[in-house]
Amino acid sequence: MRWFVFFIILLIATLLEAGNLLKLFAVGGRYIGPSILITLLVYYALACRTKDAIICSFLIGFAADIIAGPMGPHTVCFGLIGLLLNQANQVLLVQRAVFKALVVFVVYLIAETLSYWLGFFKEHNVQNNYYTIMFFVGIYSAVISPILWSILAALSGWANIKKTRASRVYH
Amino acid sequence: MAGRNVHFSNTSIFFSLLFAGAVLFIEPADKISLAFYASFNSVLRIGRDAQVNTLHPQPEFENTFSREGYTQLWKDFKNLEAHLLAVQKECERIAKVRATLPELSGGLVMVQITGRVSNYSNEVVINKGENSFIRAGQYVLSEQNDSLIGVVSKTSETAARVRLLTDTKQSVEVRIRRDGTKKDIGAMMIGNGANGCKISMIHKHTDVRVGDTVYAAAVSNKLNIPLVAGEVVQVKEDEQHPLLWDITVLPAEDMTQLGEVAVIVADETLLKRTE
Numbered sequence: 001m002r003w004f005v006f007f008i009i010l011l012i013a014t015l016l017e018a019g020n021l022l023k024l025f026a027v028g029g030r031y032i033g034p035s036i037l038i039t040l041l042v043y044y045a046l047a048c049r050t051k052d053a054i055i056c057s058f059l060i061g062f063a064a065d066i067i068a069g070p071m072g073p074h075t076v077c078f079g080l081i082g083l084l085l086n087q088a089n090q091v092l093l094v095q096r097a098v099f100k101a102l103v104v105f106v107v108y109l110i111a112e113t114l115s116y117w118l119g120f121f122k123e124h125n126v127q128n129n130y131y132t133i134m135f136f137v138g139i140y141s142a143v144i145s146p147i148l149w150s151i152l153a154a155l156s157g158w159a160n161i162k163k164t165r166a167s168r169v170y171h
Numbered sequence: 172m173a174g175r176n177v178h179f180s181n182t183s184i185f186f187s188l189l190f191a192g193a194v195l196f197i198e199p200a201d202k203i204s205l206a207f208y209a210s211f212n213s214v215l216r217i218g219r220d221a222q223v224n225t226l227h228p229q230p231e232f233e234n235t236f237s238r239e240g241y242t243q244l245w246k247d248f249k250n251l252e253a254h255l256l257a258v259q260k261e262c263e264r265i266a267k268v269r270a271t272l273p274e275l276s277g278g279l280v281m282v283q284i285t286g287r288v289s290n291y292s293n294e295v296v297i298n299k300g301e302n303s304f305i306r307a308g309q310y311v312l313s314e315q316n317d318s319l320i321g322v323v324s325k326t327s328e329t330a331a332r333v334r335l336l337t338d339t340k341q342s343v344e345v346r347i348r349r350d351g352t353k354k355d356i357g358a359m360m361i362g363n364g365a366n367g368c369k370i371s372m373i374h375k376h377t378d379v380r381v382g383d384t385v386y387a388a389a390v391s392n393k394l395n396i397p398l399v400a401g402e403v404v405q406v407k408e409d410e411q412h413p414l415l416w417d418i419t420v421l422p423a424e425d426m427t428q429l430g431e432v433a434v435i436v437a438d439e440t441l442l443k444r445t446e
Contacts, residue, residue, distance in 0.1 A: 058189075116291075
């Protein structure tokens with residue numbers, strides 16, 4: 001895998017998620033906006049070999065922590081979920097757009113809930129309407145995930161991703 | 172050649188990274204986040220102006236008096252009232268003591284908001300930090316310097332985080348006042364995590380009504396005079412503590428519209444700047 005390409009993709013995704021450009025498409029005030037990093041996590045966890053998938057998942061989690069803070073919860077949760085997804089790849093066949101969206105939605109809910117609990121453990125920060133916002137952000141992210149997935153799949157050759165046998169369907 | 176043969180198993184890589192994540196979790200490493208926002212400030216701001224215009228389009232007719240204009244006048248009026256009251260008290264004090272002490276005043280640093288920290292928190296990142304004499308705990312005002320919007324929570328050299336009044340971790344000492352009366356109730360206001368704030372721990376015998384003005388209390392070296400923070404929009408019995416009020420406050424400033432804000436820097440920083 002060409003890590004330089006991965007870092008470029010991750011940087012672009014992080015800047016988009018942290019910046020204001022993507023929030024132009026936000027709904028519900030400015031709260032409900034799509035999460036790009038979660039699609040990155042699902043794609044790389046399913047498409048890469050285990051070793052690369054682990055590293056990618058932790059790095060994407062680290063990027064999510066940089067954006068949202070506090071540092072740590074997303075890194076740990078994304079790393080764990082990335083590994084689980086990669087292992088589940090042997091039984092999980094995600095080809096159709098609707099399945100991709102569904103996986104992204106479920107993974108987003110799990111990852112963000114765990115991160116929130118870990119974050120609460122660290123900073124005791126309670127946010128009202130958290131689960132409502134999370135639910136709708138998850139839906140939004142899931143809706144746009146097939147498009148992002150296609151872009152990532154198109155870039156996979158450039159990134160020289162060494163795919164697992166099971167993941168060869170993700171083109 | 173030997174280096175090329177080094178092989179790490181998946182398990183060792185996973186646990187190494189998990190350990191790194193745990194260290195990040197335990198250690199306060201929030202400066203990394205601020206450094207990121209400071210480094211990519213210009214990129215992150217792309218779309219900011221369009222966003223504000225999209226959310227709050229300009230009125231079409233010149234003879235229409237906008238809601239923003241009304242709010243602006245309302246805040247100015249309330250601030251003048253508070254200022255007048257403060258000046259009256261000051262005059263009384265001076266008349267009694269017949270002596271004045273030299274008073275140092277704080278300065279304002281105008282900053283721009285780079286972005287909101289996440290979809291969930293009511294924190295924003297600003298484009299100046301310790302290099303511009305901004306420190307944690309300093310009060311942040313709206314662009315027109317006429318209402319309190321939040322408090323600086325974390326700083327790095329070139330960026331800082333501002334926790335808005337609506338954040339659940341942000342509490343501010345306030346005074347509840349009513350037009351035409353001498354009512355002045357002290358309380359603590361805390362954000363509700365959405366678009367408002369809550370005031371609790373006020374006994375039900377206390378006369379608080381919808382429409383009362385909430386001022387941020389003057390705090391030495393942070394805020395010289397009380398400043399409008401919001402307006403009471405709901406007063407109801409606290410469900411858990413029936414003897415107390417559960418008061419909802421709507422901030423004077425629309426927190427989704429913030430573009431440029433002002434930070435009140437303390438006196439010591441002004442002195443350092445002079446040096």
